[in-house]
Amino acid sequence: MNGPRAPGGLVIEPPRGRPDPAVVPNLHRAAGNWAAHRANASGRVDWEEWRERARAVRADAVRNLPELLELLEARVVAAGGHVHHAHDAEQARNHIVRICHEAGATRAVKGKSMTSEEIDLGTALAQAGIEAVETDLGEYIVQAMGDRPSHILAPAVHLSAGQVADLFARESGRPFDPDDTAALVGYARGVLRRRFLAADVGITGVSLAVAETGTLAIVESEGNIRIATALPRIHIALMGIEKVIRDWEGAGHLLQMLPLAAHGTLAAASTSFITGPARNGDDGPSQLHLVLLDGGRSAIRGTAFEEALHCIRCGACLYACPVYRQVGGHGYGTTYSGPIGAVITPLLSSEGDADALPGLSSLCGACVEACPVKIPLDDQLVMLRARTHQRDPARGEAALFAAWARLWSRPSAYRATAATAGRALRPLWSALARDGWQRRAPFPFSGWTDSRDARSPDPEPFHLRWRRRRGGSG
């Protein structure tokens, strides 16, 4: 996070590629498509009942997380896989680099995984001398541009076809027509096919893990996960610990909810169910490594924010959010964007450096309606805003407002102080105001005007004006 730092710690980082006016129309088109598909698909099922079932499956999983993780580990090991625990991002990176080194693996193909973005795996692999190529088309484009994904499911939604055509032309030395999408996809397919055939290791995320049999389920559209778990001799799956669920009944339901919520389709283009490494003449990887990342998740359990762990990473709340649709994923400056990103990023971070993210929301509640597991995102955003102010005593803002609320809750105290305050502050404020607006108010109000303008106080308070209008009877 190297971008300019706005007041309150919010990082505003522009995309690293050439700025392109297509970004916002792209986002609006994507959001429009999503809404249309979703309306169509959710009309085919009892959407509210399905959401409630999905919520119950995730609630059971998160409530019983330690027990289910223990069961998952036992089953994965029984199936011949290896399980590695990572308390934080660094441990997860170290596990993955060590597995590669021990196997003599230097060429990796990666499936799309926001968890790998969360731990900044790409940088660690490059430093360790492991060549890792993203194989999801959007991720491949973003990686080749030196950019970062801007949506959980559509990493390159902020880029235009013209930018992609320019990139591929630079890579290949031959021109591409931005309108010939099939040619662009065909080129990437060819490049990546060679990478797949040469790879020693496939690194993927996990959509959900079924504890009772130790099975990893991975959902995708392009088929890159299938190849990354077919050709390389080693499969490393990186998973946030909250992705485990109890049983196949829950799995069947969530795996239908995920494509419905994400794309409005009844089934994902492909879903892989992986239980252990390949055996008995199956041609898949001979080693399966499951890396379980805590990364601050355990600390959220048992708090008022526990439901944030129910997220199945469908991306619906991003497209539903009016703020995301305007600023895009990069506007948040963090791995996870949109309403769920604004909730989990400050929760997963111990630094307090993401505390301003919950401000990137209008609290309109569209995200709550869109969420297939009914996370109360609006309530959580409000609670996080409150938490930030409570634990920032240096600015004294919370204490000031608490005192002000107590004082002005009493009509007599309000009447006694409001007019006086307005008159007393007037000389000071008018020196700083322009057209009746404060761009920089004096302390202690300066925190407020660091990020927005304030109206200058009126010397005559509202209650006096009201009394005058009513003829002194109020």
Place this chain on the structure above:
Amino acid sequence: MAAAESKDQLLSQFRARLEELDASLHEAPSLAAARAAARELIGGATVARWRDEALDGIVEHGQEAPAVDAEVSLILADVAVAGTGAVGFAHRAGRPRSAGVLPPRQVILLGAADLVADVASALRHVGLQAGDAALPGNVVFVAGPSRTSDIEQRSIRGVHAPREVAVVIFLG
């Protein structure tokens, strides 16, 4: 998706779903007829095939090619979901993952007895349940061709996995 739906209802639902998914469905009264339909779909293309007996007699030996070079993959489904259009298959000896995913075109044979109503039934049907000693180590469900909308939301069929999928269902 009631449990007691007739085979005809399941088939018409499956047909509608495949149409939405941009996959083709070919209906054959018997396995022999399904083999003939598959042969016609494949034509003279090179083929990577699974070793299932049901797939015998469809391609000439000289037509076969390694998965990485083949134009068509010929595989047998273990289950299909009428409600979603998804087709599921387990990988094991004689049914390599590479042959199922690398070629750009795919022909999938499916017995009508393996067409079930919903996802939950399909998972059980293919052995993905607790306490199943024969739980398959690797199962993939596919719903139509592989696809992407990563470039300006334009929907394109065929990325890394097959771009054309034909399902041949046999009733006998």
